[in-house]
Amino acid sequence: MAENSKIEWTDHTANLWHGCTKVHLGCDNCYAEATAKRWGNDVWGNDKPRKEIKSFWKDLFKYQKKAAQANEYHKVFIGSMMDIFEKPMPLINSKGEKLSYSTHSLRSKLFSEIDLDMYPNLVFLFLTKRPSNINKYIPEHWKTSPPQNVMFGTSPVDQLTFEKLTRQLLKVSGYKFLSIEPQLTHINIRSMFLFRSTIHWIIQGGESGQRKRPFNLLWAKDMVNACNSLNIPYFFKQIDKVQEIPTDLKIRQFPRNLFHTLKR
Numbered sequence: 142m143a144e145n146s147k148i149e150w151t152d153h154t155a156n157l158w159h160g161c162t163k164v165h166l167g168c169d170n171c172y173a174e175a176t177a178k179r180w181g182n183d184v185w186g187n188d189k190p191r192k193e194i195k196s197f198w199k200d201l202f203k204y205q206k207k208a209a210q211a212n213e214y215h216k217v218f219i220g221s222m223m224d225i226f227e228k229p230m231p232l233i234n235s236k237g238e239k240l241s242y243s244t245h246s247l248r249s250k251l252f253s254e255i256d257l258d259m260y261p262n263l264v265f266l267f268l269t270k271r272p273s274n275i276n277k278y279i280p281e282h283w284k285t286s287p288p289q290n291v292m293f294g295t296s297p298v299d300q301l302t303f304e305k306l307t308r309q310l311l312k313v314s315g316y317k318f319l320s321i322e323p324q325l326t327h328i329n330i331r332s333m334f335l336f337r338s339t340i341h342w343i344i345q346g347g348e349s350g351q352r353k354r355p356f357n358l359l360w361a362k363d364m365v366n367a368c369n370s371l372n373i374p375y376f377f378k379q380i381d382k383v384q385e386i387p388t389d390l391k392i393r394q395f396p397r398n399l400f401h402t403l404k405r
């Protein structure tokens with residue numbers, strides 16, 4: 142795990158802005174919202190601006206340099222304090238002043254830099270609870286020729302959100318993953334057998350924190366079996382960050398074949 146991320150399935154996290162709006166049950170105890178309140182940032186909700194995080198570009202440059210020096214690929218999760226595919230929102234700077242550009246300008250700049258191959262050692266994990274927006278906001282040519290160092294992911298929490306969000310994600314070209322956390326009820330992924338070759342990674346975990354909702358280990362055992370039979374790499378993140386993970390669930394696979402196809 143890299144220096145700046147406590148999230149076990151990525152090497153780094155990076156955020157273009159801070160702020161979001163809740164979309165489903167998985168957002169109830171949003172860590173990023175609690176952090177915004179603690180820091181005095183009024184950036185939550187559809188009627189609030191988002192706050193630009195200027196250090197983003199310097200951080201990416203640093204991660205690229207570090208990965209290149211190690212001759213490795215590093216995964217960068219975008220973002221833990223925002224949703225990269227939220228609709229365009231107004232921005233403020235660190236002093237609370239309104240900026241002339243929106244969140245959409247920032248994400249477009251990032252997509253254009255990925256096109257320019259400025260980060261050859263980074264794999265971008267774009268995780269969203271709004272997968273129906275992905276095709277609206279990515280560059281047109283990504284729909285037919287998606288970048289090889291980008292994975293698009295979504296976060297279902299129960300059967301209903303799994304079916305709805307996965308269907309939307311499957312309309313996107315390129316590499317795709319599910320981050321099923323915090324899982325709130327049993328999810329049967331076999332109901333979507335069709336995605337056998339189109340979902341490249343599944344991460345699963347329960348909720349942590351004071352208001353955590355319970356996680357049933359049987360959900361994890363069932364998911365392991367399903368991933369095995371569908372040949373999908375599986376990563377178990379946590380029960381609740383307090384309970385020890387049983388030995389048979391200490392499974393932390395990565396979509397390695399994908400990374401091997403990348404060119405240096």
Ligand code: SF4
Pocket residue numbers: 161162163164165167168171172173174221222223224270
């Ligand atoms: S989408 Fe993510 S960042 Fe936005 S409110 Fe939900 S959990 Fe928080």
